[in-house]
Amino acid sequence: MALPTHISLFEVGPRDGLQNEKQVTTADKILLVESLAAAGVKRIEAASFVSPKWVPQMADSGEVLKGISRVAGVRYSALTPNLKGLELALDANASEVAVFAAASEGFSQKNINCSIEESIERFIPLIEKAKEHNLPVRGYVSCVLGCPYDGEIATSEVARVSEILYKLGCYEISLGDTIGVGTPLKARKMVEAVAARVPVDKLALHFHDTYGQALANILASLESGIRTVDTSVAGLGGCPYAKGASGNLASEDLVYMLHGMGIETGIDLHKLIEAGNRISAALGRHSGAKVARALT
Numbered sequence: 211m212a213l214p215t216h217i218s219l220f221e222v223g224p225r226d227g228l229q230n231e232k233q234v235t236t237a238d239k240i241l242l243v244e245s246l247a248a249a250g251v252k253r254i255e256a257a258s259f260v261s262p263k264w265v266p267q268m269a270d271s272g273e274v275l276k277g278i279s280r281v282a283g284v285r286y287s288a289l290t291p292n293l294k295g296l297e298l299a300l301d302a303n304a305s306e307v308a309v310f311a312a313a314s315e316g317f318s319q320k321n322i323n324c325s326i327e328e329s330i331e332r333f334i335p336l337i338e339k340a341k342e343h344n345l346p347v348r349g350y351v352s353c354v355l356g357c358p359y360d361g362e363i364a365t366s367e368v369a370r371v372s373e374i375l376y377k378l379g380c381y382e383i384s385l386g387d388t389i390g391v392g393t394p395l396k397a398r399k400m401v402e403a404v405a406a407r408v409p410v411d412k413l414a415l416h417f418h419d420t421y422g423q424a425l426a427n428i429l430a431s432l433e434s435g436i437r438t439v440d441t442s443v444a445g446l447g448g449c450p451y452a453k454g455a456s457g458n459l460a461s462e463d464l465v466y467m468l469h470g471m472g473i474e475t476g477i478d479l480h481k482l483i484e485a486g487n488r489i490s491a492a493l494g495r496h497s498g499a500k501v502a503r504a505l506t
C-alpha cells in the first residue's frame with residue numbers, strides 16, 4: 211500500500227502522559243491543552259474519569275475540561291471506564307469518550323479490576339448511553355504486542371477484542387503497545403491480523419516507546435494502511451499499571467519524521483515543541499522528545 215499524504219495525530223499527553231507523572235497544577239494542564247490546540251492539534255485526550263484512588267493525578271479532570279478555552283474543530287476526549295465516568299464526562303462537556311479494554315487478562319485485572327469479558331459487559335450500557343447523547347466513543351485495546359503480566363499475546367486475541375469493541379459501536383480502535391516491546395515486523399503483522407476483522411481506517415496505533423521502537427513500528431504499519439497515531443507531547447508518561455513503561459512516542463518526533471517524508475499533519479512543529487518544553491519545565495525536567503532537544 212502507498213504511503214499516506216496525511217496522518218491524524220491523537221494527542222494523549224495531557225491524559226496518558228500526565229496520569230503517570232508527578233502532579234502538576236490544574237492551570238498547567240489547561241495551558242498544555244490550550245497550547246496543543248494552538249499548535250494545530252485537532253484531537254486531544256484531556257481528561258480521565260477514573261477512580262481518584264487509583265489514579266490521583268487525574269482527579270481534577272472535570273476542572274480541566276471545564277476550564278479550557280475551546281477551539282472550534284478541536285475534540286477534547288476523556289477516558290471513561292464505567293457509567294460513573296461517562297456521567298462525569300457528560301457533565302464536563304467532553305467532545306468524545308474512550309473505553310479501555312485489554313488483550314490480556316492479567317493487565318485487565320490490574321488496570322480495571324475485572325476480566326476482559328466483565329469489562330466488555332460494563333462498556334455495553336456506557337456505549338448505549340453515550341449514543342443517546344450523540345457522544346462518539348473510542349475503544350482502546352492494551353497489551354497488543356506483549357503484557358507485563360501475561361507475556362506474549364496472540365494476535366488473534368487482539369483482533370477478537372478489537373472486533374467486539376468495534377461492533378459495539380466504538381468509532382475507532384486504538385491498539386496499545388502498553389509496554390513498548392514491539393518490533394516493526396511484529397507490529398505490522400499484528401495490525402494486519404486486526405485489519406482482517408476491523409477496517410484498517412478505523413484503527414489507530416498507540417505505541418509506548420520503552421525500547422525506542424515506536425517510530426520504526428509506526429513507519430512499518432503506515433504501509434499497512436494506518437492513518438491515525440496516538441502520541442504524547444514531550445514523550446510524557448507511562449502507565450501506572452505497567453511499571454517501567456515509558457510514555458507514548460513523543461509527538462514532536464513523529465511530526466518531524468512525517469513532515470520530513472512529505473506527510474502532512476496540520477501541526478506547527480515549533481509551537482508543539484514550545485508546548486512540550488513548557489510542561490516539561492512544570493515537571494522540573496527536560497522534554498523527552500529528541501527533536502525538541504535538538505531544536506531547542
Ligand SMILES: CC(C)(COP(=O)([O-])OP(=O)([O-])OC[C@H]1O[C@@H](n2cnc3c(N)ncnc32)[C@H](O)[C@@H]1OP(=O)([O-])[O-])[C@@H](O)C(=O)NCCC(=O)NCCSC(=O)C[C@@](C)(O)CC(=O)[O-]
Pocket residue numbers: 226229258259260261262263264265289291292294295296298310321322323350351352353386387388416449450451
Ligand atoms: C475501573 C475502576 C473504577 C474499578 O475500580 P473498582 O475498585 O473495582 O470499582 P468500584 O466500582 O468498586 O469503585 C471503587 C471506588 O471508585 C469510585 N469510582 C468508580 N468509578 C469511578 C469513576 N469513573 N470516577 C470516579 N470514581 C469512580 C467508586 O465510587 C468507589 O469509590 P468509594 O466508594 O471507594 O469512595 C478502577 O479500576 C479504575 O479507576 N481504574 C482506572 C485505571 C487507570 O486509569 N489506568 C490507566 C488508564 S489505561 C491506560 O493507560 C492504557 C491506555 C488506554 O493508555 C492504552 C495503553 O497504553 O495500552
